[in-house]
Amino acid sequence: MKIICSKSELLQGVNTVLKAVPAKTTMPILECILIDTTDGQIKLTANDMELGIETKIKGDILDKGKIALEAKLFSEIVRKLPDSEVTIQTDENFRALIKCEKAKFNIAGKSGDDFSYLPEIEKDQMVVLSQFSLKEIIRQTIFSIADNENNRLMTGELFEINGNEMKVVSLDGHRISIRKIELKEEYNHIKVVVPGKTLNEVSKILTGGIEDYVHMFFTGRHIVFEFDDTVVVSRLIEGEYFRIEQMLSSDYETKISINKKELQSCIERASLLVKEGDKKPIIMNILDDSMELKINSFIGSMNEDIDIIKTGKDLMIGFNPKFILDALRVIDDENIDIYMINPKAPCFIRDEAQKYIYLILPVNFNPGV
């Protein structure tokens, strides 16, 4: 194989597929990036068997062929090359010569035949949305997936499409995040659970433009994201997702409207008194026009009053400050509404149109504190 391409084009391609190279694996071939030019295009591929990424780069093919190169070393070499034309040439022993200006690298590769290609997917079910929307909706929900594997379904996100609405849900047993967006067209009903890891990686390689589109394809076992010159194929998580509708309620006894930034800064300050692993709640004491937030830990105590507009009853309720902060950080509204029932029932942070709903369970606290 012999190809010539620009360093910048090669680097961008390598950085894109690098997201699917596993950090640890017992199969050395998975640590490689495949360069394949056999069908007349320069394609880079990485595949950890759960998630595969393929991207095409511009360049000249002087000799068709393929080679698998150790991803970490190859990407570091490409990164450090001068900004110029790069030639990659391989021999029958799978050694690769990488030339750029006067620099010549000679490294060992592996046969491209040992590489696992991405599965062929039938592209019947298709949904289109902007890269911006997909990137945003992932960011706004991904924090509340569970980080351990005790329940596989909790490590992924529900993607559900009904007509022209796409709903994304994540939950970890303490909280639920729900975001809805409107699609430009009507689609058939789709309901799949996408691994959190896939969404994290996809979100990193999306450029995020409002005018740039992503095509998503669904099958029973896979989801495919196509955008720019890149294809991402991921397995889905199998099983029936949690029935969240029955956990949602629009009843409330207390509703407060509050400046989001003020609440967020206040809870960030209070969190300083909570050390890792220490489960001190932040207590909200909701009165007529103001809410007192207080926290009391081994380190010290802190309290602060914040102006609110209240409807309904007074209430004293405790939360894990991290859970409230996670939700506040992904809400762009200047003012938010929080709906509560009693100190044992979940609270809901949601907008009028229910484009977002963040459900958070309260925690017990000693009201004497």
Added chain:
Amino acid sequence: MKIICSKSELLQGVNTVLKAVPAKTTMPILECILIDTTDGQIKLTANDMELGIETKIKGDILDKGKIALEAKLFSEIVRKLPDSEVTIQTDENFRALIKCEKAKFNIAGKSGDDFSYLPEIEKDQMVVLSQFSLKEIIRQTIFSIADNENNRLMTGELFEINGNEMKVVSLDGHRISIRKIELKEEYNHIKVVVPGKTLNEVSKILTGGIEDYVHMFFTGRHIVFEFDDTVVVSRLIEGEYFRIEQMLSSDYETKISINKKELQSCIERASLLVKEGDKKPIIMNILDDSMELKINSFIGSMNEDIDIIKTGKDLMIGFNPKFILDALRVIDDENIDIYMINPKAPCFIRDEAQKYIYLILPVNFNPGV
């Protein structure tokens, strides 16, 4: 004690003295920042017994007194406060109430009487230079101090003043870095060894302005840096520094002139093939108008030609690439001269005026490679 000051003023003061708070210590009082207002100024102090920093901040003293507050917690609280006036008030049990707008923190402090003050230093020997010069000369030499304590003198830097010249030297057994700067006045002869840690911390809190000055005072056991509203006092390392003059030589058999950036980029690329702990040298094969750099490791091989202007003999010589890179990164000249004698003798990177001299020992290599 009760004081009022702006959050920004307080934060800057806290960040300055924080550099002298030890990461680990068996004496809890050393983990504190002392706030002392007994003599009518708000002074913050931290002191790890080797290095002490004191800085004054602007503010109003409503009640004189002093308090020691746990540095990490206190600095985090200050950082997260709103940008407004901060009140700190303490009671007879050394509890501190920190108020800012509507936020109130209550944390436990310690008696200021337990705190170790900075030693009183007689300020007889004084040297003045710009913050810029001091910060630069530290950056340009600090990388070649030894990082283990086997030889205490190697963990510091020699500061030597002769007339109007200040010379700073560091060495670690494999290389020597020497920088000289001209001072505006003539001074008495001074020769001390300053701990590397002190210089690292001082360099972080210097603003680095050309028009901002540092006053350095020397005694037999201490060095004092005074600048802006800050005083840094550090112990010196005792003992006789290495006689470096006899290691320097102006003889050479081969001299090359080379573009610094080109050489640096090339060695950075070559370093990709050297893993941590692997001692593969980079080999320079110096011919008439060009130098071939090559490296050959378990991972692969790399070579590159660079244009040079050569005086003297051809030479093949090997170096630890890191040592060459460290020196190149702190030289600002576009072109540099490297002087060599033979593959066993040190090379010198130095300018005509000898404002800088970087001596680097070569390493053995297998010339057949």
